[in-house]
Amino acid sequence: MTTTKELALEDLEFHPALDTSQFQTTDDIESLTGAIGQPRAVAAIELGVGMVEDGYNIFAFGLSGTGKESLIREYLEESAKSRPSPPDLCYIHNFDDIHRPRLLELPSGTGSAFRRTMEQLVEELQTALVGALDSEEYHTRQQVINDEFKERPDRDLRAIADRAKAEGLALLRTPVGLAFAPLREGEVISGEDFEQLPKEEQERLKERMNAYQDEVQRTLRQLPKLNRERGERLRDLMREVTGLAVGHLIEEVKKKYENLPNVVEYLEAVQADVIEHAKDFAESEQPSLPALLEGSARPDSASTLRRFKVNVLVDHAETVGAPIVHEDNPTYDNLIGRIEHLAQLGALVTDFTLIKGGALHRAHGGYLMLEAHKLLRNQYSWEGLKRALQSRRLRIESLGQALSLVSSVTLEPEPLPLKVQVILTGDPQLYYLLCQLDPDFEELFKVGADFEDRMDRTEENLERYTQLIAKLVREKGFPPLDGSAMGRMIEHSARLAGDRRKLTLQIATMVDLLREASYVARQDGVEVVTATQVDRAIEGRIYRSDRMRDRFHEEIHRGRIMIDTDGAMIGQVNGVSVISLGKFAFGHPSRITARVRLGQGNVVDIEREVELGGRIHSKGVLILGAYLGARYAPENPLSLSASLVFEQTYAGVEGDSASLAELIALISAISEVPIRQSYAVTGSVNQHGQVQAVGGVTEKVEGFFDICRGRGLTGNEGVVIPATNVENLVLRREVREAVAQGDFHIYPVERVDQAIELLTERSAGERDAEGQYQEGTVNALVESRLMSLAQVRRDFHAPSPASESGDAS
Amino acid sequence: MTTVSPEKIRRITVALDASASSLAALEAAIELAVQWGAEVEGLFVEDVDLLRWASLPFATEVGHHSGEFRKQNRPEVERQLQALAERAHAHLRHAAERRRVRASFRKVQGNVVRALRAAFAEADLVTLGRGERPRTIPSGLGSTARALAAGRRGLVFVISHRVRLASPVAVLFEDSAAGHRALGLAMDVAHRNAQPLAIVTAGQKREIPPEVRSRAEHDSVEVRTYHVRREDPSRVAAVAHEMGAGILVLSAEHFSSEAIEEAATAFPGALLLVGHSGP
Incomplete structure (x- = not known):
C-alpha cells in the first residue's frame, strides 16, 4: 500500500x-594542539588579542562547557609572554591633601622592596631624630633660646620692680593684673595716709606710678611678639638639627631611586614632613590605627609614622609578562577596589593604608577575564566596569560616592590611568541582549567571539x-x-x-x-x-x-495512562513528546484524539482553551484548519467543528511537533478510517502538507520503542518521523539492533499523505485529471464527508417554504 | 640616724590662691596626708596690701593678658578675692572628698607672709605653689615661699604645678641633724611612692651611713649616690635635675635664703625644705 x-x-x-x-589506547594518540572546531571564535580572539586600541575588548559567547575560558586563556597566555610586566601599584600619603592619597607606579616587582625600604628608613629616621632631639647640643641651644625669651620680660619686670621699690613703690600682683602702690614702712600706704602727704609728693608718686605702669604695659605687650619669636627660633633650631639628622638618610634612598622622579619627589615630601613634625615623629610609637580624617594639620602620634607607610596594592614580583586575572566573584568592590574602615571610638575611620585594590588593578597592563552573568548579577559592577573602560581611569570610590548617596568626608585616591583588556564569557542570549539593550556595549566590546x-x-x-x-x-x-x-x-x-x-x-x-x-x-x-x-x-x-521516566512508563504499562500499541482506532493516534528534566530528556508517548461534527470550520485546540497549550502549539493547530480547508473544501465552506486533545496531559504542551499526528487524527475522525496504534508519529506540517523537521527525534523514537519493548515487540511497531530528521537520529544500540532485525520500524516521511498511508494502510489518494480523488482512498473519504457536512449546513440555513411563500406574496 | 617621723606629721597646711601651682601644692598635700595619715588645712590669705591699694582713689592695674589699664576699687577687688577663695575652697573640698582626707579651710586677712608664718607655726608641713613665670612677679621661688624658707623652721614643700609626687627623689645629704632629717624624709617619700632615691653629697665626700643602706634595702628603695665638689645648693639642684629627679630635699639649715633661691631656680621640680625643728 x-x-x-x-x-x-x-x-x-x-x-x-x-x-x-x-591505536591501542589513547596513550598512542598525540595530544591535540591548538583549538578544535572553533575557527570563527579563534579568528575573533586573535583579532581581539592583537588589537591594542580601546574598545577591543572581547565577549566570548557560546553554550556552557564549550571551552571558552580555556581556549581564551591559551591565547592570552601566549600573548602575555611577549608583553612587559606592568608597574607595581602603590598608594602613598599625600602630604598636601590627606584626603587624596597619591598613586605611585613603580617598576614591576619593586613595590614590596620600596615598602621595606621606607619601613627601614622610618626606623632609621626615628632613631636619628631621637638622638638629635635628645642631644646635649639641641637641649642646650633650646634652653638658651627659652631662657633668652623667658628671662627678658622677667628681667624687665624685676628691674621695674626694683627701681619702683627704690622710689617707695611696690609692684603688686592683683587677681587679674599688676599694679603699683606707694609703700610706707614696707606696707602699702592707706588712702588716709596718702592724703596726708604733701600734694607735690602725691603728684610725684602718681606720676611715677603712671610711668611705671606704662613700662609694665609695654613689657607685657611685648610678650605675644616675644612668644612668636621664640617659637620661630625654636622651629628654626628644630629644622636645622633634624635636617642634619635625617638629610643624609633620605639622600641615600633618593640616590637609590634617582631614576624614578616620582619616588624622588615623594621622598622630598617625606623629608619636609619629617622635619616639620620631627618631635611627633621622634615620639611616635609604632602605628596601630589609621589617621583620623580630621584634618592634616594635627598629626597625632599614631598617624605620624603610619603616613610614611607604602600601601602596595599590586606587586608583580611573581608575574611573568602581562598579568591574566580571572575574577570569580566580580562584586563592585572586588572589581573596582574599596576603601576599608576601622571602628575607632564609635566612628569609622580610614586612611590610605586601608585602600584595597580590585581585579582591575591586578589586571592593569594585562587581561581581565570575567563571567558575564556573574558580572551582571552583581549590582553596579557592570556600570563600574563600563565607567572605568570608558574613562580609561580607575577611580576607587564606594558605591555611596559613586551614586552620590553620601557626602561624608572620605578618601579620594588618585585614579589609575587604566590599561586593560577585558574578556567576558557568557551565553549567546546574554550577548544579544546586551547588544540590544545597552548602547555602550558594542562600543566597549567590539569583538564578539561566537563559540560553536x-x-x-x-x-x-x-x-x-x-x-x-x-x-x-x-x-x-x-x-x-x-x-x-x-x-x-x-x-x-x-x-x-x-x-x-x-x-x-x-x-x-x-x-x-x-x-x-x-x-x-x-x-x-x-x-x-x-x-x-x-x-x-x-x-x-x-x-x-530517569526516575520520572520510570514513573511514566510504569503508568503506561499499568494502563493508567492509556497508550495503545496494537489494533486500529478512528480519530486516535500516538504522538510523542519530549520531557526535559535538567540535562536529561526522554520521549513520552501521548494519545492524541480528534472528534468532528457539523460546524463552522473551526478546529478547537482544547489545550489552548484551557491554557495548557503554548503559542507554537496553537499555531500548529491553526495550520491544520487551513490545510483541511484548502485541500478538501477549496470551494465550499469548511462545515465541521473539530476538537483536538492531548489525552491525559496535565501540564503544558508546547511546540508544533505533534501537528502531523493531530492532522492524522483529524483526517481519521473525518474519514472514519481507523489508525494503526502500533505506530507513533512526530513531525510538524505546513499548509501545503509538507512534513517538517522537529526537535528531540532521537528521544521520541527511543521513548516509543521503550514502551513497545516493555509490552513485547511484535515486529509491527514503529515511528513515523520527518525525513529531514533522519540525520538527527543518534539511537541507542538496542534500538538500532531492533531496526536491523525488523522488530521496530522507522519511517521517514516528506508529505502528509505518506503518513496517512502508513497509519491507515490505505491509499491516501490523489486527485485525477478531473480533480476527483480515487474512490475509497482516505482523501476521497475526507472530501466526501466534508462535502456532505457542507450540504447539511446549507440545508440547515436554507429558507423555509413558508418564508418563501411569504416572500412571493 | 636622726630622721623625720612621718607619723608625727599630723597637720599639713597648704597655701591656696586657686592658681595652677597652688592646686599642685594642694594635690601634693592631699597625697602626703593620705600616706602619712595627716589632715589638711587650706589657707587663703586676703592680702591687706592689695586691699589698701584698691582703696586708693587712683588704683589702676595693667591686665596680665590684655596689657590694658583698668581702674580698680576696693569692692571690686574684694569680690575678686572672694571668688578666688571660693574656688580654692571648692578645689580643697573636692580633692579631700576624693581621697577621703580630713580637710578644713580658713580665710584670713593680713600681710601674706606674716599670716602664713603665723598659720604655719601650728603646722607640721607646709605646701605651697611655686610662682609661675613669666606672667607673674618675677621670682625663682616666689616671694612668699622665699620668706617662709628664710624662717628655717619645720618642713616647707614648694611644688611646681608640673611635678607629681610619684617622681624620682634626690636629697642633699650632709652630716647634721637637719641633714639626717632630710635624708630620712627623702627615703620615706621615695619608699611610699615606689621611686628611686639619689643621695647627693657635696664638698667633702661622705659615706652613706650603713643604716641608710639597710633601710633602703628593707624598704626596697633603689639608691644611687652622687658627689659634687662644690657645696653649692644650685649645683646640687642642677645635678638632681639632670638625673631626672622630680623632688629635691634640702636642709635649709646651713644655706642662706639666696642660696636656696638659686637652687630653686636651677631645679624646676618640687623642693622640700627641711628646717631646724619640727617633727
Missing part, C-alpha cells in the same frame, strides 16, 4: 566511522577529536581509553550534538563522562577504560536521572 521506505541499519550508522586500527557547540564529523575532525580526548585524559590524569571506549565517546559526542554528522564541542560534558568512566574503571580494577566502562558511566548517568 505505502511506498515509503523504512530506515535500514545503515541509515542509522555513523559516517565516517571511527578508525580504531591506528558542535562541529562537522569529518575524517579530519574525527582524528582531532580523538586527539582532544587523548589530551583531556592526559591532562586530567585519567586512565587511558582503548578503541572501544573511544568509539563510545565519539558516539556519545554525536548524541550530545543531536546529529550523526556532528560532534559536540561541549567539552565539559565530555570531560565529566571521562571522569565517570574512569571512576567505573577504578571500581572494576582495570587500567584501561573500555566501552564497558563508558557504557556503564552513561547508564549510570541516565539511571540517576
Whole structure:
C-alpha cells in the first residue's frame, strides 16, 4: 500500500566511522594542539588579542562547557609572554591633601622592596631624630633660646620692680593684673595716709606710678611678639638639627631611586614632613590605627609614622609578562577596589593604608577575564566596569560616592590611568541582549567571539577529536581509553550534538563522562577504560536521572495512562513528546484524539482553551484548519467543528511537533478510517502538507520503542518521523539492533499523505485529471464527508417554504 | 640616724590662691596626708596690701593678658578675692572628698607672709605653689615661699604645678641633724611612692651611713649616690635635675635664703625644705 521506505541499519550508522586500527589506547594518540572546531571564535580572539586600541575588548559567547575560558586563556597566555610586566601599584600619603592619597607606579616587582625600604628608613629616621632631639647640643641651644625669651620680660619686670621699690613703690600682683602702690614702712600706704602727704609728693608718686605702669604695659605687650619669636627660633633650631639628622638618610634612598622622579619627589615630601613634625615623629610609637580624617594639620602620634607607610596594592614580583586575572566573584568592590574602615571610638575611620585594590588593578597592563552573568548579577559592577573602560581611569570610590548617596568626608585616591583588556564569557542570549539593550556595549566590546557547540564529523575532525580526548585524559590524569571506549565517546559526542554528522564541542560534558568512566574503571580494577566502562558511566548517568521516566512508563504499562500499541482506532493516534528534566530528556508517548461534527470550520485546540497549550502549539493547530480547508473544501465552506486533545496531559504542551499526528487524527475522525496504534508519529506540517523537521527525534523514537519493548515487540511497531530528521537520529544500540532485525520500524516521511498511508494502510489518494480523488482512498473519504457536512449546513440555513411563500406574496 | 617621723606629721597646711601651682601644692598635700595619715588645712590669705591699694582713689592695674589699664576699687577687688577663695575652697573640698582626707579651710586677712608664718607655726608641713613665670612677679621661688624658707623652721614643700609626687627623689645629704632629717624624709617619700632615691653629697665626700643602706634595702628603695665638689645648693639642684629627679630635699639649715633661691631656680621640680625643728 505505502511506498515509503523504512530506515535500514545503515541509515542509522555513523559516517565516517571511527578508525580504531591506528591505536591501542589513547596513550598512542598525540595530544591535540591548538583549538578544535572553533575557527570563527579563534579568528575573533586573535583579532581581539592583537588589537591594542580601546574598545577591543572581547565577549566570548557560546553554550556552557564549550571551552571558552580555556581556549581564551591559551591565547592570552601566549600573548602575555611577549608583553612587559606592568608597574607595581602603590598608594602613598599625600602630604598636601590627606584626603587624596597619591598613586605611585613603580617598576614591576619593586613595590614590596620600596615598602621595606621606607619601613627601614622610618626606623632609621626615628632613631636619628631621637638622638638629635635628645642631644646635649639641641637641649642646650633650646634652653638658651627659652631662657633668652623667658628671662627678658622677667628681667624687665624685676628691674621695674626694683627701681619702683627704690622710689617707695611696690609692684603688686592683683587677681587679674599688676599694679603699683606707694609703700610706707614696707606696707602699702592707706588712702588716709596718702592724703596726708604733701600734694607735690602725691603728684610725684602718681606720676611715677603712671610711668611705671606704662613700662609694665609695654613689657607685657611685648610678650605675644616675644612668644612668636621664640617659637620661630625654636622651629628654626628644630629644622636645622633634624635636617642634619635625617638629610643624609633620605639622600641615600633618593640616590637609590634617582631614576624614578616620582619616588624622588615623594621622598622630598617625606623629608619636609619629617622635619616639620620631627618631635611627633621622634615620639611616635609604632602605628596601630589609621589617621583620623580630621584634618592634616594635627598629626597625632599614631598617624605620624603610619603616613610614611607604602600601601602596595599590586606587586608583580611573581608575574611573568602581562598579568591574566580571572575574577570569580566580580562584586563592585572586588572589581573596582574599596576603601576599608576601622571602628575607632564609635566612628569609622580610614586612611590610605586601608585602600584595597580590585581585579582591575591586578589586571592593569594585562587581561581581565570575567563571567558575564556573574558580572551582571552583581549590582553596579557592570556600570563600574563600563565607567572605568570608558574613562580609561580607575577611580576607587564606594558605591555611596559613586551614586552620590553620601557626602561624608572620605578618601579620594588618585585614579589609575587604566590599561586593560577585558574578556567576558557568557551565553549567546546574554550577548544579544546586551547588544540590544545597552548602547555602550558594542562600543566597549567590539569583538564578539561566537563559540560553536558542535562541529562537522569529518575524517579530519574525527582524528582531532580523538586527539582532544587523548589530551583531556592526559591532562586530567585519567586512565587511558582503548578503541572501544573511544568509539563510545565519539558516539556519545554525536548524541550530545543531536546529529550523526556532528560532534559536540561541549567539552565539559565530555570531560565529566571521562571522569565517570574512569571512576567505573577504578571500581572494576582495570587500567584501561573500555566501552564497558563508558557504557556503564552513561547508564549510570541516565539511571540517576530517569526516575520520572520510570514513573511514566510504569503508568503506561499499568494502563493508567492509556497508550495503545496494537489494533486500529478512528480519530486516535500516538504522538510523542519530549520531557526535559535538567540535562536529561526522554520521549513520552501521548494519545492524541480528534472528534468532528457539523460546524463552522473551526478546529478547537482544547489545550489552548484551557491554557495548557503554548503559542507554537496553537499555531500548529491553526495550520491544520487551513490545510483541511484548502485541500478538501477549496470551494465550499469548511462545515465541521473539530476538537483536538492531548489525552491525559496535565501540564503544558508546547511546540508544533505533534501537528502531523493531530492532522492524522483529524483526517481519521473525518474519514472514519481507523489508525494503526502500533505506530507513533512526530513531525510538524505546513499548509501545503509538507512534513517538517522537529526537535528531540532521537528521544521520541527511543521513548516509543521503550514502551513497545516493555509490552513485547511484535515486529509491527514503529515511528513515523520527518525525513529531514533522519540525520538527527543518534539511537541507542538496542534500538538500532531492533531496526536491523525488523522488530521496530522507522519511517521517514516528506508529505502528509505518506503518513496517512502508513497509519491507515490505505491509499491516501490523489486527485485525477478531473480533480476527483480515487474512490475509497482516505482523501476521497475526507472530501466526501466534508462535502456532505457542507450540504447539511446549507440545508440547515436554507429558507423555509413558508418564508418563501411569504416572500412571493 | 636622726630622721623625720612621718607619723608625727599630723597637720599639713597648704597655701591656696586657686592658681595652677597652688592646686599642685594642694594635690601634693592631699597625697602626703593620705600616706602619712595627716589632715589638711587650706589657707587663703586676703592680702591687706592689695586691699589698701584698691582703696586708693587712683588704683589702676595693667591686665596680665590684655596689657590694658583698668581702674580698680576696693569692692571690686574684694569680690575678686572672694571668688578666688571660693574656688580654692571648692578645689580643697573636692580633692579631700576624693581621697577621703580630713580637710578644713580658713580665710584670713593680713600681710601674706606674716599670716602664713603665723598659720604655719601650728603646722607640721607646709605646701605651697611655686610662682609661675613669666606672667607673674618675677621670682625663682616666689616671694612668699622665699620668706617662709628664710624662717628655717619645720618642713616647707614648694611644688611646681608640673611635678607629681610619684617622681624620682634626690636629697642633699650632709652630716647634721637637719641633714639626717632630710635624708630620712627623702627615703620615706621615695619608699611610699615606689621611686628611686639619689643621695647627693657635696664638698667633702661622705659615706652613706650603713643604716641608710639597710633601710633602703628593707624598704626596697633603689639608691644611687652622687658627689659634687662644690657645696653649692644650685649645683646640687642642677645635678638632681639632670638625673631626672622630680623632688629635691634640702636642709635649709646651713644655706642662706639666696642660696636656696638659686637652687630653686636651677631645679624646676618640687623642693622640700627641711628646717631646724619640727617633727
